[in-house]
Amino acid sequence: xxxxxxxxEYALLAVQEMARQPETIVSAKDIADRFDISFTLLAKVxxxxxxxxxxxxxxxxxxxxxxxxxxxxxxVADVIVxxxxxxxxxxECQDQDNEHTCSTHGTCTIREPLAVLQxxxxxxxxxxxxxxxxxxxxxxxxxxxLVSLSFSETNS
Numbered sequence: 001x002x003x004x005x006x007x008x009e010y011a012l013l014a015v016q017e018m019a020r021q022p023e024t025i026v027s028a029k030d031i032a033d034r035f036d037i038s039f040t041l042l043a044k045v046x047x048x049x050x051x052x053x054x055x056x057x058x059x060x061x062x063x064x065x066x067x068x069x070x071x072x073x074x075x076v077a078d079v080i081v082x083x084x085x086x087x088x089x090x091x092e093c094q095d096q097d098n099e100h101t102c103s104t105h106g107t108c109t110i111r112e113p114l115a116v117l118q119x120x121x122x123x124x125x126x127x128x129x130x131x132x133x134x135x136x137x138x139x140x141x142x143x144x145x146l147v148s149l150s151f152s153e154t155n156s
Contacts, residue, residue: 002090002121004080005083005084006041007041007044007045007083007084008079008080008083008084010037010038010041010042010045011045011046011048011049011079011080011082011083012076012079012133013031013035013037014026014028014031014042014045014046014049014055014065015049015054015055015067015071015074015079015130015133016130016133016134017031017034018055018065018066018067018071019067019071019130019131019133019134020134022066022067022071024066025058025062025063025064025065025066026064026065026066027063027064027065028042028043028046028064028065030064045083046065048082048083049065049079049082049083050065051082052078052082053068053069054067054068054069054074054078054079054082055067055068056068067130070131071129071130071131071134072129072130072131073129074129074130074131075125075126075127075128075129075130076125076126076128076129076130076133077122077125077126079130080125089118090114090117090118090121091111091114093105093108093111
């Protein structure tokens with residue numbers, strides 16, 4: 001199963017909190033305390049989001065963070081790529097930043113199908129905005145059907 005890193009989880013919690021309080025400057029300490037997460041790691045992740053232009057930071061006694069992009073225009077995929085620095089690969093051989101040498105490279109039959117699956121997963125992350133992430137769970141629409149499977153039997 002696909003698993004998001006702790007850095008991505010913290011980034012999503014942070015932007016979710018900012019989206020829930022659009023007129024408020026939210027401090028990293030408040031976010032860390034609210035979700036009982038590492039302040040140090042959260043601060044690093046927030047700086048990555050600032051660097052990507054998705055979050056604005058304010059210094060000083062009343063400093064903190066706010067979204068620099070409207071929550072309905074910022075996708076979960078945007079946040080993931082800002083923190084991860086690239087699209088996360090499902091398998092090591094598809095990691096663009098890795099010069100992995102696979103022992104089955106010449107005979108592998110799942111590489112291309114997994115590349116398609118990876119694109120579909122990224123499409124799902126792209127289809128959800130931070131605004132949706134900030135909605136209470138009962139307001140979610142029905143899940144997106146990414147793949148339609150059809151099975152038919154023929155009698156010969």
